[in-house]
Amino acid sequence: MNATQAIAALSALAQEHRLAAFRLLVEAGRDGLPAGQIAERLAIPNSSLSFHLTQLSEAGLVQQRRDGRSLVYSANFAAMNGLTAFLTENCCGGESCAGDAAIGPVTGEEETAA
Amino acid sequence: MNATQAIAALSALAQEHRLAAFRLLVEAGRDGLPAGQIAERLAIPNSSLSFHLTQLSEAGLVQQRRDGRSLVYSANFAAMNGLTAFLTENCCGGESCAGDAAIGPVTGEEETAA
DNA sequence: GTGTTATTTCGAGAATTCTCGAAATGTCTT
DNA sequence: AAGACATTTCGAGAATTCTCGAAATAACAC
Numbered sequence: 542m543n544a545t546q547a548i549a550a551l552s553a554l555a556q557e558h559r560l561a562a563f564r565l566l567v568e569a570g571r572d573g574l575p576a577g578q579i580a581e582r583l584a585i586p587n588s589s590l591s592f593h594l595t596q597l598s599e600a601g602l603v604q605q606r607r608d609g610r611s612l613v614y615s616a617n618f619a620a621m622n623g624l625t626a627f628l629t630e631n632c633c634g635g636e637s638c639a640g641d642a643a644i645g646p647v648t649g650e651e652e653t654a655a
Numbered sequence: 656m657n658a659t660q661a662i663a664a665l666s667a668l669a670q671e672h673r674l675a676a677f678r679l680l681v682e683a684g685r686d687g688l689p690a691g692q693i694a695e696r697l698a699i700p701n702s703s704l705s706f707h708l709t710q711l712s713e714a715g716l717v718q719q720r721r722d723g724r725s726l727v728y729s730a731n732f733a734a735m736n737g738l739t740a741f742l743t744e745n746c747c748g749g750e751s752c753a754g755d756a757a758i759g760p761v762t763g764e765e766e767t768a769a
Numbered sequence: 770g771t772g773t774t775a776t777t778t779c780g781a782g783a784a785t786t787c788t789c790g791a792a793a794t795g796t797c798t799t
Numbered sequence: 800a801a802g803a804c805a806t807t808t809c810g811a812g813a814a815t816t817c818t819c820g821a822a823a824t825a826a827c828a829c
Binding site for chain 2 (some may be wrong): 544547548551552553555556557561563564567568570578616618619622624625628629631632634651
């Protein structure tokens with residue numbers, strides 16, 4: 542994951558409804574949840590939710606599959622893992638970024654951006 | 656860290672210049688970096704940078720101290736750690752959210768929000 | 770105190786994001 | 800095929816965020 546992808550993922554999660562939706566999908570695990578149920582649980586209009594699911598999807602954080610007339614969304618755990626890895630590596634100095642923080646400089650310039 | 660705080664932190668990092676600034680500060684470690692140097696390295700006007708630094712600061716991700724006429728900013732590693740912890744706990748199902756993902760439901764309702 | 774350097778605050782315009790009803794699309798049932 | 804259901808796309812208005820020059824604030828040097 543490069544900085545551009547990380548920003549996309551961070552932006553996607555940095556919104557009340559999208560974070561809530563994503564947490565619901567994490568909770569739901571592999572099975573996922575149909576869009577309608579997410580909208581209902583979040584108490585927002587379908588069209589609004591659809592907008593947010595598109596954002597999450599474009600950021601690569603969720604995936605879609607059809608089941609009858611329902612579109613079932615599920616969390617992409619690998620992408621989420623990639624995000625936390627990026628944050629730990631680039632924004633914590635490599636370690637769990639815990640307390641003491643002399644923390645080795647992360648001189649990296651590993652990505653050519655997009 | 657609750658969802659509201661997490662959204663603030665995510666929003667703060669979900670922006671090109673702010674993510675770059677924060678990475679610079681992580682690299683700089685404890686010592687931090689004066690505002691002017693950050694603006695220079697990022698090649699953006701001081702006033703723009705100041706805006707972004709305020710955002711990072713309000714999200715609790717950086718702190719400020721004065722050194723002569725310079726304001727020196729430094730990363731708040733504890734806050735960053737809190738964010739990754741939140742993401743791991745709430746958006747990964749508790750585990751490193753790695754691959755297999757039956758992942759125990761995170762039924763939590765641990766926070767009353769702000 | 771005057772001048773210089775470092776940085777922030779103000780203000781306004783540009784750009785982006787969010788919201789949600791109405792219409793369109795795709796699927797199932799009969 | 801017609802009707803119902805699940806969801807998305809479209810479009811436009813509302814809200815928020817980003818940008819940056821100019822003016823204000825703070826600290827130092829003389």
